[in-house]
Amino acid sequence: MESLGVLLPVPMNAYLESELARRYKVFRLWESPPERRQDFIRANAAAIRAVVGNSKAGADADTIDALPRLEIVACFSVGLDKVDLAKCRERGIRVTNTPDVLTDDVADLAIGLAIAVLRRLCQADRYVRSGAWLSKGDYKLTTRFSGKTIGIIGLGRIGLAIAKRAEAFGCPISYYSRSEKPNTNYKYYSNLVDLAANCHVLVVACSLTEETYHIVNREVLDALGPKGVLVNIGRGPHVDEPELVAALREGRLGGAGLDVFEQEPYVPEELFGMENVVLVPHVGSGTNETRNAMADLVIGNLEAHVMNKPLLTPVV
Numbered sequence: 001m002e003s004l005g006v007l008l009p010v011p012m013n014a015y016l017e018s019e020l021a022r023r024y025k026v027f028r029l030w031e032s033p034p035e036r037r038q039d040f041i042r043a044n045a046a047a048i049r050a051v052v053g054n055s056k057a058g059a060d061a062d063t064i065d066a067l068p069r070l071e072i073v074a075c076f077s078v079g080l081d082k083v084d085l086a087k088c089r090e091r092g093i094r095v096t097n098t099p100d101v102l103t104d105d106v107a108d109l110a111i112g113l114a115i116a117v118l119r120r121l122c123q124a125d126r127y128v129r130s131g132a133w134l135s136k137g138d139y140k141l142t143t144r145f146s147g148k149t150i151g152i153i154g155l156g157r158i159g160l161a162i163a164k165r166a167e168a169f170g171c172p173i174s175y176y177s178r179s180e181k182p183n184t185n186y187k188y189y190s191n192l193v194d195l196a197a198n199c200h201v202l203v204v205a206c207s208l209t210e211e212t213y214h215i216v217n218r219e220v221l222d223a224l225g226p227k228g229v230l231v232n233i234g235r236g237p238h239v240d241e242p243e244l245v246a247a248l249r250e251g252r253l254g255g256a257g258l259d260v261f262e263q264e265p266y267v268p269e270e271l272f273g274m275e276n277v278v279l280v281p282h283v284g285s286g287t288n289e290t291r292n293a294m295a296d297l298v299i300g301n302l303e304a305h306v307m308n309k310p311l312l313t314p315v316v
């Protein structure tokens with residue numbers, strides 16, 4: 001039987017790459033210089049029937065158009081914003097992602113970021129390491145996390161997992177989403193500005209779509225206010241980043257805990273000097289346990305596809 005040709009647009013998790021290479025013929029796009037990549041795809045288009053993408057690169061319209069034999073896009077991510085889903089539907093190309101297995105880690109990080117910002121954990125760590133504790137004495141007082149009202153944008157799997165954790169800290173939970181969710185006691189806001197005005201910590205946990213691009217804009221940041229904290233474990237483009245930087249600089253926003261940025265891996269340098277900001281490099285799902293489980297899910301979906309069995313986590 002013809003081996004499945006799999007295009008990888010960017011380097012992947014090492015375990016995933018080796019498991020793919022053991023089973024299929026793998027085409028590593030990044031090994032060609034940028035100006036030769038179109039030629040590389042054209043030259044191998046007859047063999048490529050699958051793309052494995054992630055949060056950095058997936059299958060955009062041009063890639064899909066260049067691959068007439070493409071059958072499946074298996075994403076090593078829960079987010080699907082790097083895949084042209086409409087085009088996949090149109091062409092009958094299957095799409096899978098990695099839901100559930102990463103939910104706990106991402107929710108853990110959201111809570112961790114909120115606590116790190118309010119309790120100034122990173123700043124306090126630097127205080128000890130620099131010897132300031134010895135030379136200047138005790139660290140200044142910070143702000144409690146327990147009991148703070150948490151506003152969640154998007155009450156999907158990850159949003160719900162964040163809510164569950166925050167409840168254990170005695171935090172009242174409110175949320176914004178397109179429609180009110182049945183079976184929760186959480187307070188629903190149909191207007192994001194109203195949610196922001198009525199919570200202490202606002203967490204972005206929705207998927208990135210045209211509708212949610214820059215959903216956190218100046219108005220939302222101002223409603224969150226000088227005591228409010230923004231946590232983003234979704235996607236950078238959910239937040240209007242220049243507006244976020246300006247709000248922090250001008251003291252219109254109390255703080256931010258950010259795992260994602262608009263132009264990763266570039267982070268606005270102005271944030272580096274702010275002690276009310278905690279910055280981590282898109283590591284929400286970044287544990288050995290979760291990344292291995294995500295890789296197994298990608299392989300499981302491709303195996304199912306090859307064997308004509310039901311996909312494990314189909315989106316399209």
Ligand code: 8YV
Nearest residue numbers: 054055056076077078079285
């Ligand atoms: C990344 C993520 O996919 O699941 C998502 O949507 O953003 C992450 O899990 C991971 O960084 C691999 O690129």
